[in-house]
Amino acid sequence: MGIPAAPSAAGRARRIAVIGGGPGGLYAAALLKRLDPGREVTVWERNAPDDTFGFGVVLSDETLGGIEHADPAVYAALQAEFVRWDDIDIVHRDRRHTSGGHGFAALGRRRLLEILHDRCRDLGIELRFRTEAPPASALSSQYDLVVAADGVHSLTREAHADVFEPTLTSHHCRYIWLAADFALDAFRFEIAETEHGVMQLHGYPYSASGTGASTVIVEMREEVWEAAGFAELDEHESTERCAKIFTEALGGRPLRGNNSSWINFRTVTNTRWSYGNTVLLGDAAHTAHFSIGSGTKLAVEDALALAACLEEQPDVPAALRAYEEERRPVVASTQRAARASLQWFERLSDYLDQPPRQFAFNLLTRSRRVTHDNLRLRDADFTRAVERDFGCPDGTPPMFTPFRLRDLTLRNRVVVSPMDMYSAVDGVPGDFHLVHLGARALGGAGLVMTEMVCVSERGRITPGCAGLYTDEQADAWRRVTDFVHAQAPGAAIGLQLGHSGRKGSTKRMWEGIDDPLPDGNWPLDAASPLPYKRGSQVPRELSRAGLTEIREQFVAAARRADRAGFDLLELHAAHGYLLSGFLSPLTNLRTDAYGGDLPGRLRYPLEVFDTVRAVWPAARPMTVRISATDWADGGTTAEDAVEIARAFAAHGADAVDVSTGQVVADERPEFGRSYQTPYADRIRSVTGVPVITVGAVSSWDDVNSLLLAGRADLCALARPHLYDPHWTLHAAAEQGYAGAGAAWPLQYGAGSRRPRTGRADAPKQRLQLPV
Numbered sequence: 062m063g064i065p066a067a068p069s070a071a072g073r074a075r076r077i078a079v080i081g082g083g084p085g086g087l088y089a090a091a092l093l094k095r096l097d098p099g100r101e102v103t104v105w106e107r108n109a110p111d112d113t114f115g116f117g118v119v120l121s122d123e124t125l126g127g128i129e130h131a132d133p134a135v136y137a138a139l140q141a142e143f144v145r146w147d148d149i150d151i152v153h154r155d156r157r158h159t160s161g162g163h164g165f166a167a168l169g170r171r172r173l174l175e176i177l178h179d180r181c182r183d184l185g186i187e188l189r190f191r192t193e194a195p196p197a198s199a200l201s202s203q204y205d206l207v208v209a210a211d212g213v214h215s216l217t218r219e220a221h222a223d224v225f226e227p228t229l230t231s232h233h234c235r236y237i238w239l240a241a242d243f244a245l246d247a248f249r250f251e252i253a254e255t256e257h258g259v260m261q262l263h264g265y266p267y268s269a270s271g272t273g274a275s276t277v278i279v280e281m282r283e284e285v286w287e288a289a290g291f292a293e294l295d296e297h298e299s300t301e302r303c304a305k306i307f308t309e310a311l312g313g314r315p316l317r318g319n320n321s322s323w324i325n326f327r328t329v330t331n332t333r334w335s336y337g338n339t340v341l342l343g344d345a346a347h348t349a350h351f352s353i354g355s356g357t358k359l360a361v362e363d364a365l366a367l368a369a370c371l372e373e374q375p376d377v378p379a380a381l382r383a384y385e386e387e388r389r390p391v392v393a394s395t396q397r398a399a400r401a402s403l404q405w406f407e408r409l410s411d412y413l414d415q416p417p418r419q420f421a422f423n424l425l426t427r428s429r430r431v432t433h434d435n436l437r438l439r440d441a442d443f444t445r446a447v448e449r450d451f452g453c454p455d456g457t458p459p460m461f462t463p464f465r466l467r468d469l470t471l472r473n474r475v476v477v478s479p480m481d482m483y484s485a486v487d488g489v490p491g492d493f494h495l496v497h498l499g500a501r502a503l504g505g506a507g508l509v510m511t512e513m514v515c516v517s518e519r520g521r522i523t524p525g526c527a528g529l530y531t532d533e534q535a536d537a538w539r540r541v542t543d544f545v546h547a548q549a550p551g552a553a554i555g556l557q558l559g560h561s562g563r564k565g566s567t568k569r570m571w572e573g574i575d576d577p578l579p580d581g582n583w584p585l586d587a588a589s590p591l592p593y594k595r596g597s598q599v600p601r602e603l604s605r606a607g608l609t610e611i612r613e614q615f616v617a618a619a620r621r622a623d624r625a626g627f628d629l630l631e632l633h634a635a636h637g638y639l640l641s642g643f644l645s646p647l648t649n650l651r652t653d654a655y656g657g658d659l660p661g662r663l664r665y666p667l668e669v670f671d672t673v674r675a676v677w678p679a680a681r682p683m684t685v686r687i688s689a690t691d692w693a694d695g696g697t698t699a700e701d702a703v704e705i706a707r708a709f710a711a712h713g714a715d716a717v718d719v720s721t722g723q724v725v726a727d728e729r730p731e732f733g734r735s736y737q738t739p740y741a742d743r744i745r746s747v748t749g750v751p752v753i754t755v756g757a758v759s760s761w762d763d764v765n766s767l768l769l770a771g772r773a774d775l776c777a778l779a780r781p782h783l784y785d786p787h788w789t790l791h792a793a794a795e796q797g798y799a800g801a802g803a804a805w806p807l808q809y810g811a812g813s814r815r816p817r818t819g820r821a822d823a824p825k826q827r828l829q830l831p832v
Contacts, residue, residue: 074205074338074377075100080194080217082106084118084170085343085360086210087177092131092368094184103187105194113174116240116319117267117276119167119355127365134183138176142168144269148247151421152310153413154254158421162439165248167267169274173357196220197339206377207339208367210360213329215345225341226332233407235291235323236280236351239300239316244273250424251310252409258285259410262307263352277316278351279303280406286323296321326350326403328396334389335381342367347392349399352406353428359395363388397733398428404739411746415771422447423770429735433459433765451769454800459768460761461793461802464507464775466682466715466751469628471507471775472551473802474768475789478755478777479510479557479631479686481522483569488515488528490537498541501782502549505789505803508775509545509552513559513633514538514622516614519583520560520639523569529558530614535621542626551804556622557686558673559633560611562642563587563600575726586611588642588665589650594726608655611639612669619673623681630677632670634709635688636723640666644687644705645724647696659701663708674713684753685709686718689740692728699743706744706752716751716774719744735763742772753777761792 077093079086082104094102120139129136143166151158181188194200197217200207209217218225244266251262260281268274286292291299296318304316329348334341343360367384374380405412405427412420422444425431437444453459464471477498484493494511502509515521515528528534538556545554566582567575577597586607587600603611615632622630634640642648643665649656655665670685677683687709689702697705706717719741722728730736737756745752754773758764764776781788793803794813805813 074371076204077102077206077208078194078200078204079104079208079210080197080200081210081212081343081345082108082110082174082188082190083210083212083343083360084173084177084357085364086208087174087181088128088135088361089208089210089342089364089367090186091135091177091180091184092364093371094181094186095132096368096372098185101187103189104181105189105192107191107193110174110178110188110190111171113170113319116170116238116274117167117265118170118173118357119165119265119267120358120361121354122164122166124358124361125166127362131365131368132180135176135180138180139168139173142172142176144168144244144266144273146247146266149425150247150249150251151424152249152251153417153420154252156417158418158443159247160421160425160436160440160443163248165265167265167276169267170357172268201338205338206371208342209339209345210342211345213327213344213348215341217339218331218341218345221336221339224333224336228330230328230330231325232328232350232403233325234280234282234403235286235325236278237299237303237318237321237323239277239279239303239318239321241275241277241311241314241316242272243275243312243314244269245275249310251307252413253306254413255285255289255306257288258282259413260285260289260306261406261409262310264310277303277307277311279307282407283325291323299323328400328403330396334385338377338381340367340381340384347396349392349395350403352402353395353399353430359392362391394733397731397736398430401739402428408743408746411743412771416450418443418447418450419769419771423772426766426770429763429766432762433769434762447769456798457800457802458761458765458793458796458798460764460776461798461800462768463802464751466629466684468680469553469682471553472804473505473507473789474775475506475508475764475792476753476775476777477501477506477509477782478779479512479633480779480783481512481526481570483523483525483571485525485527488518488521488526488530489534490527490541494527494537495541495544498554499544499548500786502545502552502554503806503809504782504785504787505793505805506552506782507789507802508555508629510555510557510631510777511538513557513638514618516558516560516611516618519586520562520565520611520614521583522561522565522638523567524578524581525569526561529556529618529621529625532621535625538622538625538627542628546626549806551801553628555629555631555684556625556627557631557633558615558618558622560614560639561585562637562639563591563593563597563648564637566598587639588648588655591648591650593637602651608665608668612665612672615669616672616676619676623676623678627681629682629684630673631684631686631718632666632673633686634666635686635718635720637688637725640669641688641724645691645697647691647693647725659704663705667708667712670709670712670714682715683713684716684718685714686720688721688724689719689737689744690721691724692722692730693725696724699740702740703744703747706750707748710748710750714750716753717741717744718753718755718777720755733757734759735767738767738772745771745773751775755779761796764792 249264253260263278342363370380370383585600590602738754741752741754751774753775755777767773
């Protein structure tokens with residue numbers, strides 16, 4: 062065994078072992094050798110040089126820019142091979158919609174490997190093909206750095222699973238990589254509705270030589286794959302069958318495989334990406350579903366970042382920390398987008414009845430990386446056509462179209478989400494509530510919601526929670542609604558009515574959220590005697606008499622809400638409060654008629670809803686907020702949420718406000734942009750019930766995108782309205798909209814344009830002199 066060379070003066074590794082000869086491993090080797098020609102770099106690849114899976118590889122302009130800057134020779138070779146195109150074709154029920162301006166570049170995976178092989182040889186890198194690499198544990202003692210680029214089935218990752226802590230998640234679709242010997246003229250998505258279920262084709266060109274070539278991926282849910290008999294077919298039979306199913310897309314041409322098999326996509330994540338001097342790269346560290354781009358793209362970007370960090374940092378440990386810090390948030394964002402795209406295709410059958418152009422828009426924006434505004438820049442004509450189908454008058458963004466619930470017409474689709482302020486005295490809302498809610502009504506939102514207003518003193522969350530259990534409280538709320546109706550014409554104000562259940566008698570949020578009061582506690586009521594978290598009070602399990610008493614408290618509060626002048630009433634059955642506690646199997650352990658299966662757990666919330674609906678004016682809408690998942694094993698599932706929404710709609714709910722979580726303290730939410738919208742989308746697409754979506758919807762572009770794609774009817778925003786009470790009016794100004802959907806108060810008219818900043822009168826550059 063040789064003695065490892067000492068690191069260079071800059072702390073760069075001198076002897077480097079790369080496990081895996083895919084694009085990521087080869088490009089990392091090439092970069093590291095080019096940056097320091099004195100390095101000894103060896104690549105192990107167990108397959109032959111021309112063995113590869115798949116066919117075409119798609120790279121983004123951003124990735125290519127990084128390659129051009131880091132290695133012009135590789136960039137020039139790639140440029141000579143790329144097939145470029147701009148269009149996406151979506152074919153659904155014999156209708157093809159084309160969207161342009163997208164900008165793709167692809168080449169054959171085999172040709173990419175040849176380019177990287179040649180570059181590595183030119184640089185003096187040792188390539189060991191048909192050779193199994195020694196274990197990383199052995200290499201790490203002989204080399205300064207071990208790069209494990211050994212793919213989704215990484216032996217390195219598995220050998221040190223106790224350190225890397227990988228999580229591999231299999232998904233619900235089967236897919237197969239195939240190729241066609243002609244070049245498609247666009248990125249093509251085609252939907253086939255067969256007797257066995259829905260199948261989809263993803264296809265794109267990757268070679269223009271001769272007649273060209275295209276990658277063709279055929280995908281379908283597992284149960285469709287089984288029903289269609291693909292499990293019994295070999296590669297040749299599967300290929301022929303797929304060609305027949307998608308004969309129109311292929312123009313009757315055949316498909317071919319390359320040791321192709323039907324597989325389930327697996328999402329790979331790791332808690333750590335490095336161990337000692339061994340580092341994971343590409344699919345060994347992370348995977349992202351093929352429907353948003355190439356895993357090769359991520360691997361190449363990993364290689365660029367790793368090489369840069371080794372140059373910039375004083376030693377290998379610091380470089381590996383910097384590499385992970387740089388890449389992890391980028392990869393996490395990509396994986397969130399990939400998960401949204403993957404889940405969209407898993408649920409494809411839910412969208413088939415959408416109008417054709419809306420279906421196409423929904424598909425294009427499925428990952429949330431392409432948005433309404435972005436698509437408008439890429440293809441204005443297509444986007445305008447989708448807007449017209451939606452009902453947008455010319456010049457009106459989707460968010461400023463009206464929406465009707467019973468006799469209430471909202472001027473736009475923006476809702477100020479309920480936000481607990483914990484600022485009432487003895488349940489009475491005061492000046493703070495008047496200013497807080499009044500300012501947001503003046504700010505242009507179509508509907509402003511109160512915080513959860515409690516139906517009894519014992520039903521409060523904190524001592525500062527507002528109530529509607531006395532006439533004094535009702536009179537104070539009337540002061541707020543009168544202001545909104547008089548000073549913000551066109552704005553509606555809604556009341557969220559609830560009971561804290563087992564999450565009551567706690568400190569205000571800024572004093573310690575969900576922490577019990579140090580003194581002055583009041584007894585709690587719940588579906589079952591389960592404390593919310595360690596140290597929380599154990600609630601009383603409600604008896605039949607207790608259930609009736611609280612139900613009547615809801616009725617009394619609803620009558621006061623009517624007299625107080627609210628336009629809409631929402632029943633709070635989410636976030637682990639009393640009614641939510643009945644719905645979740647984690648918090649309802651009852652053995653009577655109000656527990657057990659989902660119909661039993663729904664019984665009491667529906668009783669409350671029915672009695673409130675009976676006293677709430679028939680012309681005014683009533684909604685319900687639910688937690689569509691508990692983010693915990695054994696809790697409410699997405700399928701349960703659909704049935705819960707369906708049940709409330711059958712009892713007269715005009716819309717379902719779809720939130721998630723906060724039901725149990727040990728939840729594990731999957732946060733991210735618009736992260737709760739898929740649950741609202743599913744409820745809307747399966748049941749047809751109007752939905753309000755919430756949860757990290759932060760930009761007007763998000764709102765427009767979600768509405769136009771048909772994923773929601775209304776969008777509720779909380780933190781953006783804390784940051785900017787006039788968020789809706791500013792969204793209108795930024796989009797150049799000045800219609801009735803976002804009318805500025807007369808007093809604020811002078812502020813309806815963005816203030817100028819800095820000079821705008823600099824002379825224009827007119828001449829350019831030759832160098």
